[in-house]
Amino acid sequence: MKEILYKIKRSTKIFPVLKPSTILSEDYSDSLYLLEYNTSGGNPAFVVTYSYDIESLKVTINEASEMFNRNLTEIQEISIKNLNALKIKFEYFISNQEILTVNECEYSNEIFMSEKLMLEAHKKLNANEIFISIARKGSIFITSNPNEEFLKLHWNIWFDNDTSKNRITNRVLVLEKGKFVSFLDWDETHLDKETYCRLYLEGEANLRKEYGEGVYFSKPQVLEYDSEIITITPWANFIGYPVILPFYDFIDKIILTATDMLTAKDNIPTTTENFDRNLKDVVLALFEIEQTEGIEVYADQDSHIPFVLIYAGFDSQKSNNIEKIIRDLPENNI
Incomplete structure (x- = not known):
């Protein structure tokens, strides 16, 4: 244990980790470094926590703990730098050249926070504006055209019978020039009556x-x-x-x-x-x-x-x- 603590104190291997906004109702949430994603007031669509990645051990950063000894600004800068360094490959989803995804990436939900990586997605889709679904842990789908096919994929993943515990958010993110700017409005989500009622x-x-x-x-x-x-x-x-x-x-x-x-x-x-x-x-x-x-x-x-x-x-x-x-x-x- 002492060896792990020593490595944590010296480590810069910090990554953001997305969580559903329901985490805010947990008693321990007040002690965490959190970044909330919301553009219209009220409850955030999801939140970002931060973790050390030490020998496959994920240690969530707690601002009340002396062993981390870093402020939020420093943590955020380090985490984005680490995202930028990831070696990922954007691939077309099932030969659909309008939808991109990323395979075999532990931080696939989080890479939308990397302007460097998102500019690559912009380039591959030849679009100034892109739309991102991160409905569940480990999934990401990116398009320049949030049409019915893309949104059906988004809702199918959200309603997957696996477990609701793996959900992140049912909002679709809008990015411009590699940066998050808003969420897709509900009246643009092709939400059919049956899906809404569910x-x-x-x-x-x-x-x-x-x-x-x-x-x-x-x-x-x-x-x-x-x-x-x-x-x-x-x-x-x-x-x-x-x-x-x-x-x-x-x-x-x-x-x-x-x-x-x-x-x-x-x-x-x-x-x-x-x-x-x-x-x-x-x-x-x-x-x-x-x-x-x-x-x-x-x-x-x-x-x-x-x-x-x-x-x-x-x-x-x-x-x-x-x-x-x-x-x-x-x-x-x-």
Whole structure:
């Protein structure tokens, strides 16, 4: 052990290591040197930690430990220098000359941080702007054209049944002249309805943790007879507790189910009336009601997808206003 500690203190073999942003919820995260990747506030898409690579032993750098004795700026400079020195080869993915990948590189996720290496990717793709998927540990795919084929590859890797523990981020990085500048906007990700719904449902546990178990989480489902996607919300849930709805661009309609507990049998409410409406119409209408909060935000640290939070509070007058507005909206007969 003493020999390893001695080698650590003298070593400059430091590399960045990407981690999902969920690491920030761990108790030990406050003691780590971290670099967060985020461009729009809120939770970062992922974070960078730093490790010594000593004889196949990865030792994460802890800023509270005296044995490392280096500041963050020095660590970052050394790690980028080490990335620049890697001998890698960009190869076309399965003969697709629009998508590059890197094989047999332990730091394939991290090489996007090397301007030197990314300029090589720019050159090979003959593009000033490139897009990078680093969905899972050990994977990287680079293109100049984030078309449906590239994004399908990205989502397939994200949803791989291997284990969610290997995930890094489902955001697609945008680089210009070898440097990270932003993430690909959600409306450019060719996110189909089914993929969105899978991401949205994955975020339920974190959303309940954030907004409380009393929140109503409206789950999308597919209508068997026409393959349309609907989401159902009991009418009463709009008054009182917060309601979380999937983002309306991916849902064909919402069914608001009105029930009557006074005529319930065996504690099963009787359905009195259903409202079939376009979800976007409902959300925009509710935004207009004074003091009703309608907030489009990111789903959680892991998913980073948009959803809608509606909270009207306990108010009978507001309840009547909501009911009238939704009754006046046109039916959505899909």
